[in-house]
Amino acid sequence: MTAATPLVPPTTTADALGRSRTVLANEAWEAALTAHAVLMRRFAEEDVWHGLSMREYDVLYTLSKCERPQRIGELGRHVLLSQPALSRLVDRLVDRRLLTRCADPADARAAHISLTTAGRALQREVGLAHGAAVAQAMTTVLTDEELDLLRTLSLKLAQE
Amino acid sequence: MTAATPLVPPTTTADALGRSRTVLANEAWEAALTAHAVLMRRFAEEDVWHGLSMREYDVLYTLSKCERPQRIGELGRHVLLSQPALSRLVDRLVDRRLLTRCADPADARAAHISLTTAGRALQREVGLAHGAAVAQAMTTVLTDEELDLLRTLSLKLAQE
């Protein structure tokens, strides 16, 4: 038994990186928040919105991916907005003839929301231009592998 | 020259994954947005905020990382909020004795914002509990390597 035998405990990955697991998590979250803010700001100032707010577009986009009409509650799961705020946002889009509310024969409480033809057309138009801006912003700094990795990590985070 | 020579163009990584680079970027962004929304909602409903909104905490946190007092404009770079909204948010926090405004001798336009003792104490208290919630949420679904990767990808996205 030599005095040179290393007696330090085996390092974890976090130790090897010089940070605790908690710090690692918080640094990752802070970086993600910053990236979110930077990109949201950049996308918001693109001239592609045709009078929609990003939240309004978010609702149109969510509906565009759905085959069947959605309830307010369902939409709420995809949009970071309180139920009353979402309810009124839908009101406004209905007033603008971009959405329709129709009754559910099986549940009189529910409001089924769906895109009008105009709503779908507007979503497509905005989506095309916005999607191009998203691609532009992300592909200039990330490789294909990194984009795929970001998607994978994000899906893990979003899972319950 | 044989007829068996493959004449298809070399596949890119995106082709190999079966998606175009644009689609890849948009899928990554959508997943990131979803993760952001899911986690924000979860963090917001944690009972750690002591009467602060998350945006207000964001300002206290940003200031807590700075040695010197910051201008409104500097804070604005870190917070996803319009300049007037930030100006009034600071007003409210000053009214609550969590921040102080002091004049800049070299530039009478500028408002130097800094934490009061109470503001710093509140940030620490909230930060401790919130940081724990962040760590909890992220470490249960991501490994250390993945956390570090997320941080790296996010920093790349936020650059420029």
Add this chain to the structure above:
DNA sequence: CGTTGATAGATGCAAACGCATATAATTGCC
């Protein structure tokens, strides 16, 4: 059936937000 509790969505209201613009101070250029 009828009452109780849960669920979907709407509404009252005060607080907070964004846009446009005002105010005030600085910089640059003649």
Add this chain to the structure above:
DNA sequence: GGCAATTATATGCGTTTGCATCTATCAACG
């Protein structure tokens, strides 16, 4: 030094938001 352009922040105002609460409907159980 004086005037235009720019920068930093504040304010007016209409819109949107969140919280609390309300209404209406459904589900479940005696």
